[in-house]
Amino acid sequence: MEIFQGLLYGFQVVLQPINLFYCFIGVFIGTLVGVLPGLGPAAAIALLLPSTFAASPVSAIIMLAGIYYGAMYGGSTTSILVNIPGEAASVVTCLDGHAMARQGRAGPALGISAFGSFIAGTLSVIVLTFLAPSLAKVALSFGPPEYFSLMVLGLTILTYFARESMVKALMMAAVGLLCGSVGVDSISGRYRFTFGIQTLMDGLGLVPVIMGLFGISEVLLNLERGKQKQEIFATPAKGLFPTREDWRRSTLPIMRGSVLGFFLGVLPGAGAIIASFVSYAVEKKASKYPERFGTGVIEGVAGPEAANNAAAGGAFIPLLTLGIPANAVMAILLGALMIHGLQPGPLLMKQAPDVFWGIITSMYIGNAMLLVLNLPLIPMWARLLRVPYAILFPFILLFCLIGSYSVTNNVGDGIVMWVFGVLGYLMKKFDYEAAPLILAMVIGPMMEEALRQSLILSAGSFTIFVARPISAGFILAAALLLILPLITRRREVAKAWTSVPQESAE
């Protein structure tokens, strides 16, 4: 009952015209930031934070939160259209989303990510409304050993991102792990692989690397093809929206993606990027035709896009109930709340119920606004594909440069982007996948840090990973995931062996 009263109270707050206005501004800016490659929600929120000082705390936070989950909607757009993720969490969407666009199905791909995002976003707010306090306790039960085991499980899904050659995918994962180890070692404070270069002191930035591997390489590749040979994507007047068949195939992935994304979002640190990767792997595993993933399968768009939106909702739980930021964006929101004189954490619901319930209910309304905002844009985005490359590419380069530079205002990051751009170009020429590299680069540093922290906690004993139940569960799941395919393959091999002589006998 208390929850319903809270919700009612929240809607009273949000439905005030001024707050509706701020909510709209937030999701609008969020969509924009999501669509533009490189420009991330963290930078946008930090830039706009000072401009909210004059507003009331509720309005300010509603707007800033809107930018965050709005960016998750927009992020898929450029992934699908030009194979360049607008957001780190939309890297996976490139795989099947762009393949769909090449088949003239950009509309359904954009449509299913908008609907999937809306469903996942709304589901996650519903769960957030009813289960926030108990989920917060789950988040707290994750210490370094649990994170390590979770990351081990995360690394095992790498193999699902091999499209053709498993060896090549694993090689790229190794490169990713190496890239992830660049920079200051957080346990000893020593610098690794920095070669005295200041830009590398904090490691390779994820945004410059992604913009290079995906954005710059795509531009270089198309330059080589020449302007005469611009691919004309078929964009039929019909079929701008998902068909009934698309819906049938996407429903389960959206549901699974929502659940997965939400839980990974609640855990501080794990977040939307890993959620989108895990969702893709799960869909590939669950699919009857895993070999077709990467060729434009709608499940590969629906699942990850649902997952990253659900993760954005889940990330609010530790902030609102414990005062713990789950990621960089939440850390800025925490700062914003504190500047407005509010103390996020267990006391927020009592001390500032308008803010607590206002944020939650604003997400119901914001998600609806985003759907209304995004659906009419789909035909417009689909037409963007007809823009000649001579006009489109300079803009892409510009936004990639702005995006890479604006993270730390460091020219060095622009250079990192170009280095990875050339690397990404070569990788595309020789059929090496960039996705395993990114996943390994995200997971590697978290895994190493958690491993070494755990061993400090246990005074050097490895039993800490199996003595704690949650951690043991992840380790077991990872072991099963690695061993099961070996067993089934052995059976297949055995079958093949027994069938060969029979055939030759006939």
Added chain:
Amino acid sequence: MMKGLLGMLTVALLLSSASHLRAQSYPNQAISLVIPLAPGDAGDVAGRAMADELSKLLKVSVATLNKPGGGLTIGTDAVVKAKKDGYTILLTSNTALIAGRILNPETTPYDSFKDLTPLGMSTRTPVMFVVRSDAPYTRFQDLVEFAKKNPGKIRVGTAGVGTAGHFALELINSLTGAGMTMVPFKGASPAATALLGGHLEAAILAIGTLSGHLQSGQVRGLVVSSRSPPYPDVPLLTQIGYRQNIHGVWYAFFAPAGVSKEVTAALVAAIEKAVKDPSIVAKLAPLGMVQDYAPPEKLVTEMREEYQAVEEIAKKAGLVK
């Protein structure tokens, strides 16, 4: 034709007189304030608030520019290498000027005392040693006693190697012989989270991150680096019988070395007013930050003392040779 020439002459004259005026008075163009932290960080919030006030006082725009990375050394180094005209200034902390120099001299390419012109101390964030409120010890001495009897049983989270909390823990260990284990995290929030989740026995962090948990009563302070108005009952080490205090985090304004005296004087005067502005004091208090102005000479004296003390701690703890 003549009219046109005359017009051009007038414009040229006006322009030259304007540039003449410009040369006389500082400041006459926008100043950029480099903050070596990510947007939204506590130090960034303080910097932005003071930049707004400085804009009003100096009557030119003071724009903040975030250059995070390398434990604040990247942004600090950028200002060391900037033009010495007073239009690039810096708000940085002891992490860059003291800890960074001592721990990683090879990657900290500046001399904190020679390469910067001090303009004034602005803000302090006390560092506090905290335990969960369900912990059995209510006094710092009880915890030290327990730690001595149970080596390795007290695991203390910090915001990372080379942070104020790390040095504070090394100092506490060397003063008390408690032998507590340091567990470094990437930033204060993950360390606070691990403490709340029961994965650590204690944490030693800047108050900003902790204030929400202190107010809700989830954690309890046992020792603090300097007086923090909202928590008057938490003692300093010297108040409970030790000879030295732990160091907190502080932020101070600097310009590159070799800035002219007039420029320095103008900046120092404006910074003093901005730091003492009551609305800024009130704004930063909930973030655990205490506005505590000190003039350049006093700032340098404190820096020298702290440098010596921290270098000694680092040598004792085997962090440097």
